[in-house]
Amino acid sequence: MWKWLHPYAKTERAYQLCLTLQPWFWVGALVCLSIGTVWGLAFAPQDYQQGDSFRIIYIHVPSAILSMGTYVAMAIAALVGMVWQWRTAYMSMIAMAPIGAVMTFIALFTGAAWGKPMWGAWWVWDARLTSELILLFLYMGVIALYGAFEDKQQAGKAAGVMALVGVVNIPIIHYSVEWWNTLHQGATISKFDNPSIAPEMLWPLLISLLGFAFFIGAVTTVRLRNEIVLREMHRPWVQALAMKAMSKQQSDAASTFVKEGN
Amino acid sequence: MLEARGLTCSKRDRTLFEGLSLVVDSSELLYLRGSNGAGKTSLLRILTGLSSPDAGAVLYNGVDISEDKAGYYHDLFYLGHKSGTNGSLSALDNLSFWLAQHKVSVPDNTLFDVLEKVGLVGLEDVPVRYLSAGQQRRVALSRLWLKPAKVWILDEPFTALDVKGVNLLETSMKEHVSNGGLIITTSHQSLSNAAGEHRVFDLEYRF
Amino acid sequence: MSLYKGIFKRDMHIAFKQKAELVQPLMFLTMVVTLFPLGVSPSPDTLQRIGPGVIWIAAILSSLMAMERLFRDDFQDGSLEQYMLSGMALPAVSAVKVTVHWLVSFVPLFLLSPLLAMFLNLTVDMYIALVLTLLLGTPLLSLIGAIAVGLTVGLQKGGVLLALLLIPVFIPLLIFATSAVDSAALQLPYHAQLAIIAAMLLLAAALAPFAIAYSLKVSQN
Numbered sequence: 001m002w003k004w005l006h007p008y009a010k011t012e013r014a015y016q017l018c019l020t021l022q023p024w025f026w027v028g029a030l031v032c033l034s035i036g037t038v039w040g041l042a043f044a045p046q047d048y049q050q051g052d053s054f055r056i057i058y059i060h061v062p063s064a065i066l067s068m069g070t071y072v073a074m075a076i077a078a079l080v081g082m083v084w085q086w087r088t089a090y091m092s093m094i095a096m097a098p099i100g101a102v103m104t105f106i107a108l109f110t111g112a113a114w115g116k117p118m119w120g121a122w123w124v125w126d127a128r129l130t131s132e133l134i135l136l137f138l139y140m141g142v143i144a145l146y147g148a149f150e151d152k153q154q155a156g157k158a159a160g161v162m163a164l165v166g167v168v169n170i171p172i173i174h175y176s177v178e179w180w181n182t183l184h185q186g187a188t189i190s191k192f193d194n195p196s197i198a199p200e201m202l203w204p205l206l207i208s209l210l211g212f213a214f215f216i217g218a219v220t221t222v223r224l225r226n227e228i229v230l231r232e233m234h235r236p237w238v239q240a241l242a243m244k245a246m247s248k249q250q251s252d253a254a255s256t257f258v259k260e261g262n
Numbered sequence: 263m264l265e266a267r268g269l270t271c272s273k274r275d276r277t278l279f280e281g282l283s284l285v286v287d288s289s290e291l292l293y294l295r296g297s298n299g300a301g302k303t304s305l306l307r308i309l310t311g312l313s314s315p316d317a318g319a320v321l322y323n324g325v326d327i328s329e330d331k332a333g334y335y336h337d338l339f340y341l342g343h344k345s346g347t348n349g350s351l352s353a354l355d356n357l358s359f360w361l362a363q364h365k366v367s368v369p370d371n372t373l374f375d376v377l378e379k380v381g382l383v384g385l386e387d388v389p390v391r392y393l394s395a396g397q398q399r400r401v402a403l404s405r406l407w408l409k410p411a412k413v414w415i416l417d418e419p420f421t422a423l424d425v426k427g428v429n430l431l432e433t434s435m436k437e438h439v440s441n442g443g444l445i446i447t448t449s450h451q452s453l454s455n456a457a458g459e460h461r462v463f464d465l466e467y468r469f
Numbered sequence: 470m471s472l473y474k475g476i477f478k479r480d481m482h483i484a485f486k487q488k489a490e491l492v493q494p495l496m497f498l499t500m501v502v503t504l505f506p507l508g509v510s511p512s513p514d515t516l517q518r519i520g521p522g523v524i525w526i527a528a529i530l531s532s533l534m535a536m537e538r539l540f541r542d543d544f545q546d547g548s549l550e551q552y553m554l555s556g557m558a559l560p561a562v563s564a565v566k567v568t569v570h571w572l573v574s575f576v577p578l579f580l581l582s583p584l585l586a587m588f589l590n591l592t593v594d595m596y597i598a599l600v601l602t603l604l605l606g607t608p609l610l611s612l613i614g615a616i617a618v619g620l621t622v623g624l625q626k627g628g629v630l631l632a633l634l635l636i637p638v639f640i641p642l643l644i645f646a647t648s649a650v651d652s653a654a655l656q657l658p659y660h661a662q663l664a665i666i667a668a669m670l671l672l673a674a675a676l677a678p679f680a681i682a683y684s685l686k687v688s689q690n
Contacts, residue, residue: 082683137637144633148624151274157687158620161680162634165616168676169638172669176641183648231275312550313690335556344547350486351479362475363555 036208070100078160090156296465349391520589619684
């Protein structure tokens with residue numbers, strides 16, 4: 001079943017795959033994000049309680065969901081790398097890490113910005129915000145561990161172990177924080193617990209969620225290509241690639257020179 | 263017989279060696295030579311199974327070492343840059359712990375004979391930390407004469423040893439080979455005649 | 470089996486030869502606890518309210534300082550290589566080492582705990598709950614901590630990194646443990662919290678030795 005994936009364990013094939021996927025991801029991200037945000041911000045109806053300020057969910061909710069999703073994806077990549085000894089799996093894991101961290105940060109920032117009109121304070125120890133904050137710490141741990149090793153192959157393996165430890169912990173953290181929150185502020189109703197959401201509000205939300213996912217995919221492919229080229233600098237195929245890019249640049253420069261000369 | 267098949271190893275994204283194959287028979291001393299950073303230590307660590315290669319396999323008597331670890335480690339003696347002795351324990355404690363760990367049982371007087379051989383009599387109860395670098399090396403080396411291992415893999419065994427120590431080790435190497443043993447060693451100084459016949463294997467530095 | 474007993478004895482022996490390293494984290498813990506009455510408020514009510522959290526936070530921080538000892542010496546002097554080349558099961562060796570670490574670094578904490586409880590004006594019920602949570606929770610600290618130590622042992626400056634990796638992972642334990650003591654303060658049952666900590670401990674005891682062994686192998690590479 002997994003056989004079709006095996007060729008992508010080779011860095012060169014993974015690079016080619018990134019090149020193929022990348023334009024589709026960018027187009028998908030552009031289309032979905034513009035439809036989702038325009039629809040959500042301009043056309044979706046107002047919330048009867050929160051007015052226009054609820055519209056931040058079109059950024060907050062996708063980034064929060066995908067910050068968790070990216071961490072799970074990292075853990076899956078780490079597991080694949082561990083079981084089948086794929087270097088590219090570790091590379092894609094570390095390609096995703098900063099993107100996931102940025103998503104977490106966006107979720108925290110928009111959550112805080114939403115909290116200001118809702119609670120009158122930038123930061124309230126709300127259960128979900130606290131979970132996101134701890135998730136950000138987990139991301140930073142993985143990135144810091146990866147950075148601490150000079151041998152990046154070893155770094156990938158070590159960061160992979162930490163990503164797996166983290167992913168086992170995420171549900172425990174989530175559950176414990178939720179529980180802690182109900183103990184300490186039982187009366188406050190979480191602003192995120194919407195009993196139901198009108199379909200006119202939900203559709204743009206789903207579309208922007210898809211757009212965020214495409215965007216993460218696009219940035220991951222760029223970062224993975226970058227990582228592969230950096231790590232495989234000494235390989236003939238990378239050098240051939242660089243030569244090709246250089247000669248193209250030179251011929252472009254030459255043609256502009258000719259044009260200017262005319 | 264120890265065999266390496268198509269070993270590839272890269273450190274810090276620099277390929278140290280690629281597709282390296284090597285066969286060492288019993289009754290053979292292989293002297294691994296190469297400049298600093300050529301990957302001698304990495305190769306030896308792969309041969310012991312401490313680190314895994316990016317590609318290729320190591321076989322002992324035709325069996326992949328990762329498949330029969332217990333069998334291989336029963337026959338293996340490895341001495342790396344690190345001596346493997348705890349500084350706050352005495353030479354005697356270190357050695358007896360190591361022997362128990364490697365499931366080797368030797369009578370007490372053999373232990374003392376070996377300590378005498380390496381010139382550590384009277385120092386056996388001193389915490390290893392207080393010994394000189396050469397003496398610490400001797401503690402580590404004394405295991406050679408305690409564990410009846412067929413395969414010796416030695417990484418810079420002559421470091422910090424004095425002339426007498428070097429000579430003792432070289433003589434032992436010769437003896438081990440004549441008894442059907444197998445040795446792979448690295449060294450910055452070339453081996454003298456005392457070590458007996460040996461094959462040289464050069465590891466090129468690659469960019 | 471006698472082999473693992475040998476490791477146990479050796480590690481105990483070495484630990485007691487390095488007494489300073491055992492005592493210093495405990496002194497650190499006591500000092501951190503002392504800072505709270507001075508920095509927050511010495512009023513008995515306040516202390517009783519923040520006490521469980523303070524003791525647990527101080528225990529986690531001081532455990533981070535003692536954690537590195539777990540594999541540092543064995544890695545640096547090459548004993549770890551020799552373990553790996555002896556054909557012994559590395560997960561079992563790690564489990565023995567974690568046990569020794571827990572015994573030498575956390576059992577003294579229990580001797581110190583009455584003093585800390587007195588400093589922070591805990592009631593007897595709260596103290597019993599605190600000891601129970603420490604009993605179930607501190608082995609968890611050792612087990613999870615050992616994974617991160619295994620990963621960072623080959624790095625020159627692993628200390629702060631170790632804390633960065635471990636603090637977020639220890640948060641659920643902190644929450645459940647302090648909440649158990651808080652429940653005890655209100656004369657409420659706290660079996661649920663203890664059961665959750667025990668479940669986490671069992672999960673860690675089953676999985677951590679393998680993760681530790683894998684981490685140590687990664688560090689050897």
